Amino acid sequence: MASTEEEFSLKEVLIHFKSCLLDDDKDVLLEHYLNGWKGLVRFMNSLGSIFSFVSKDAVSKIQIMENYLKGESGERYRSLQSMIEYELSGNLVDLTQRSGHPDSGCRTLLRLHRALRWLQLFLEKLRISSEDSKTSTLCSEAYNDSLANYHPWIIRKTASVAFLALPVRNKFFEVMNVGTPEEVVDMLGEALPYVSKVYDFTEEQYSQHNLLNLP
Numbered sequence: 001m002a003s004t005e006e007e008f009s010l011k012e013v014l015i016h017f018k019s020c021l022l023d024d025d026k027d028v029l030l031e032h033y034l035n036g037w038k039g040l041v042r043f044m045n046s047l048g049s050i051f052s053f054v055s056k057d058a059v060s061k062i063q064i065m066e067n068y069l070k071g072e073s074g075e076r077y078r079s080l081q082s083m084i085e086y087e088l089s090g091n092l093v094d095l096t097q098r099s100g101h102p103d104s105g106c107r108t109l110l111r112l113h114r115a116l117r118w119l120q121l122f123l124e125k126l127r128i129s130s131e132d133s134k135t136s137t138l139c140s141e142a143y144n145d146s147l148a149n150y151h152p153w154i155i156r157k158t159a160s161v162a163f164l165a166l167p168v169r170n171k172f173f174e175v176m177n178v179g180t181p182e183e184v185v186d187m188l189g190e191a192l193p194y195v196s197k198v199y200d201f202t203e204e205q206y207s208q209h210n211l212l213n214l215p
């Protein structure tokens, strides 16, 4: 386990996405899911303040979810399926426009879920990248193929400028604090299937309940 700031390793972060898969991938435990995101935000913050606009939004969404988990109905937010069942049966989700329940768990988690698709694409691009690949290009391509589809022009533009500040591949791998570039690639290969399983399971649940376009 990472115990000090210096020992902070992205491997410890990505392991949360393995821990959040319950009973052979039959559900997603939200506490571990959010711990994964908290670690990722911490990693992003270590890259500099240029990403603070992203960090603020991610933190606020994590906070909304954590408040549900800590609240009086916290047990209903233990897993993805129990949250969906609880919020839908209690009419706690705004399905067509934001009004009575603007920050439902389903709506908030959907934003993180869409970002998880970006992460999945970015990790895969990093995994198969060559030494001279540009991190900013990989990140930007992953973003354009996922999250960008949900963002207005001004956010897409701001994000594209921020990506240019990403360190070059070897430096980026160093900040991950996993080991040699070969070890980073191996770690990504190990972690990615779990990120993908979490993404696929969540996507399936949202699709089954017709929740993929929550406002």
Ligand SMILES: CCCCCCCC/C=C\CCCCCCCC(=O)N[C@@H](COP(=O)(O)O)[C@H](O)/C=C/CCCCCCCCCCCCC
Binding pocket: 010, 040, 041, 043, 044, 047, 051, 053, 054, 057, 058, 111, 112, 114, 115, 118, 122, 123, 126, 139, 143, 147, 150, 155, 159, 166, 176, 215
């Ligand atoms: C081995 C590689 C490790 C990479 C580690 C990356 C760490 C990333 C940590 C957090 C990622 C960002 C999560 C962003 C959540 C965005 C949710 C969202 O889409 N929010 C928008 C919609 O919300 P509502 O208005 O509907 O409530 C909101 O408008 C967004 C605002 C902020 C801009 C988001 C830009 C996202 C760019 C993602 C790339 C981050 C680059 C990190 C580079 C390492």
